[in-house]
Amino acid sequence: MSVKRIAVLTSGGDAPGMNAAVRAVVRTAINRGLEVYGVYRGYNGLIHDDMVEMNLRSVSDIIHRGGTMLYTARSPEFHSEEGMQKAIANCRARGIDGVVVIGGDGTFRGAQDLTRRGLPCIGIPGTIDNDISCCEHTIGYDTALNTCMEMIDKLRDTAQSHDRYSVVEVMGRHAGYLALNVGIACGATSIIVPEIEFDFDRDIIGRIEATAKTHKKHFIIIVAEGVGGVLDIARDIEKRTGIESRATILGHVQRGGSPTLRDRVLASQMGNHAVRLLLEGKSNRVVTIQSDRILDYDIESALAMKKPFDRDLYEMAQEISI
Numbered sequence: 001m002s003v004k005r006i007a008v009l010t011s012g013g014d015a016p017g018m019n020a021a022v023r024a025v026v027r028t029a030i031n032r033g034l035e036v037y038g039v040y041r042g043y044n045g046l047i048h049d050d051m052v053e054m055n056l057r058s059v060s061d062i063i064h065r066g067g068t069m070l071y072t073a074r075s076p077e078f079h080s081e082e083g084m085q086k087a088i089a090n091c092r093a094r095g096i097d098g099v100v101v102i103g104g105d106g107t108f109r110g111a112q113d114l115t116r117r118g119l120p121c122i123g124i125p126g127t128i129d130n131d132i133s134c135c136e137h138t139i140g141y142d143t144a145l146n147t148c149m150e151m152i153d154k155l156r157d158t159a160q161s162h163d164r165y166s167v168v169e170v171m172g173r174h175a176g177y178l179a180l181n182v183g184i185a186c187g188a189t190s191i192i193v194p195e196i197e198f199d200f201d202r203d204i205i206g207r208i209e210a211t212a213k214t215h216k217k218h219f220i221i222i223v224a225e226g227v228g229g230v231l232d233i234a235r236d237i238e239k240r241t242g243i244e245s246r247a248t249i250l251g252h253v254q255r256g257g258s259p260t261l262r263d264r265v266l267a268s269q270m271g272n273h274a275v276r277l278l279l280e281g282k283s284n285r286v287v288t289i290q291s292d293r294i295l296d297y298d299i300e301s302a303l304a305m306k307k308p309f310d311r312d313l314y315e316m317a318q319e320i321s322i
């Protein structure tokens with residue numbers, strides 16, 4: 001069956017560059033003779049038939065904007081068979097024969113469920129955590145890295161002026177990629193990630209003491225969200241060292257902002273590729289990038305993959321940030 005009308009949605013946590021991906025999907029689809037609908041608020045929009053037909057100008061002036069013009073949501077209703085059937089029925093009624101979903105692994109599970117029920121779906125990884133195993137860089141990751149780096153550079157100015165210690169939590173519930181890379185870029189003395197068990201005395205106090213001997217007077221400790229506890233860590237550092245220590249949780253600023261060049265280009269490539277896959281009659285695929293090549297994987301096998309933590313990079317950080 002040839003595809004004539006498709007839909008695009010953004011789901012899960014928003015990520016800078018989602019707009020650029022939506023734009024690429026819409027423009028590629030229309031330029032290849034398809035009709036395309038923009039679905040609002042993720043799977044909720046499919047369930048409640050909240051969608052609008054897009055034209056080439058519907059996606060004007062969004063490539064540089066963070067967030068998502070289609071809005072995003074987590075949809076508990078979509079987990080039920082009834083919710084999924086409503087989504088399918090609404091797509092059938094509108095003649096939609098393919099859906100591009102932009103989000104994280106939860107979003108891809110939803111895409112898999114829809115494909116299994118007869119509605120072909122393609123996933124595009126949009127998440128700042130970079131926690132999609134088959135993909136070296138997800139949309140939004142590069143922007144989040146740069147946002148964190150800029151914020152921590154600012155904290156460093158003030159920590160340095162006051163000879164203070166700064167403990168900073170960055171996003172990453174299960175993955176420390178953001179923390180590791182930002183930690184390297186900001187010269188953090190300690191980088192605490194969920195992938196590596198940490199010992200307060202060895203990994204924080206020991207490193208501070210070793211570095212203090214060389215007359216360093218201000219320290220940045222980066223902690224991934226999945227480890228958490230930055231308030232306690234800052235309090236304990238202050239107790240042990242007697243030096244004023246402040247905790248900062250960067251929070252949702254990490255999700256926002258204008259996407260970097262890298263995220264805009266990546267999102268454009270991935271959006272274009274997703275539509276090509278649907279036109280080739282493919283479904284249940286997730287678009288990825290590996291060694292600068294845009295590829296795609298079966299969603300089921302992509303979800304089963306494990307992304308190894310880069311221990312070499314971690315060891316390198318340990319060596320040079322002291």
Ligand code: ATP
Binds near residue numbers: 043075108109111
């Ligand atoms: P992020 O990485 O930003 O958290 P995500 O896509 O993983 O993004 P989730 O909240 O896990 O975010 O999933 C988004 C939506 O996908 C959910 O609200 C739900 O509608 C759907 N979804 C998640 N898991 C499943 C599942 N196992 N089966 C069907 N649909 C799912």
